[in-house]
Amino acid sequence: MIRLSDIEKRFSGNLVLKGVGLTVEEGAVTALIGPSGSGKSTLLRCANLLETPDAGAVEIGDLRVDFSADRRPSQADSLRVRRRTGMIFQNFQLFPHRRVVENVMEGLVTVQKWPKARARERAMDLLGKVGMAEKAEAWPATLSGGQQQRVAIARALAPSPALILCDEPTSALDPELAEEVVDVLRTLAAEGATMLMATHDLRLARSVARHVAFLEGGEIVEEGQPDAIFGNPREPRTMRFVRSLGL
Secondary structure, eight states, rough: OOEEEEEEEETTTEEEEEEEEEEEETSSEEEEEOOTTTSSSHHHHHHTTTOOSEEEEEEETTEEEEEEETTTHHHOOOOOOOEEEEEOTTTOOOOOTTTHHHHHHHHHHHHHHHHHHHHHHHHHHHHHHHTTGGTTTTGGGSSOOOHHHHHHHHHHHHTTSSSEEEEEETTTOOHHHHHHHHHHHHHHHHHHEEEEEEEESSHHHHHHHHHEEEEEEEEEEEEEHHHHHHHSSSHHHHHHHHHHHOO
16 A cells, blocks of 8 residues: 655745645556646655655555654655655656666666676566667667656666656657657556656546546645546536646
8 A cells, every 4th residue: 555644845935735645556557637836746756755745644565654843754764665666757867877778777786786687687677678678788868758768667667666656757758759658657557567647648647547636736636537537527626627638
């Protein structure tokens, strides 16, 4: 079970997440949708403690970390959370001075202390899974955006995380390259990966997610199955957002 409970986050005194609670079903995909500035990316970053919540709790399996004004996570707890999550960033964040296979190996070797031969074998398996094995020795700068994002997905999968976090995984790509990434994410979803993704790509949300949460103003306004959220939303704010997208 992955659960975010009563998450609050402030920046410069501004409350950007207002007691958000969300359960991510194991083996399924939950999509976060909403206008820019609604708190989607901040909620993702709170889930793996790239941003430390000011209040609330994060639970991943049997690990629970609580937050309050006088209770901050220890470094050990932060590392435990991060080791159970994999992050796919909007702008790939590949190491430019590492070849493709080395990018996928890096966390296994540096953080988890795997032998290089074992890490390379794991990396090559994952590059094959995302259709990038033939580019294993290439430099990131020689790849298209879609190829770089597929490498980033392989890197996120390398440590077998309990939860994969996707922050706008297709927004930096043109439609043709985005389709490459959608196909990979769709395959992962069909294989039972647990994912929480923030996205403006409603095609991605409709085709991959089992559950959708609409955020506005740092709050979850409405959540449910994709057909209900996109086809028959209950809340006026959700309805206005969906209509603004021409759906």
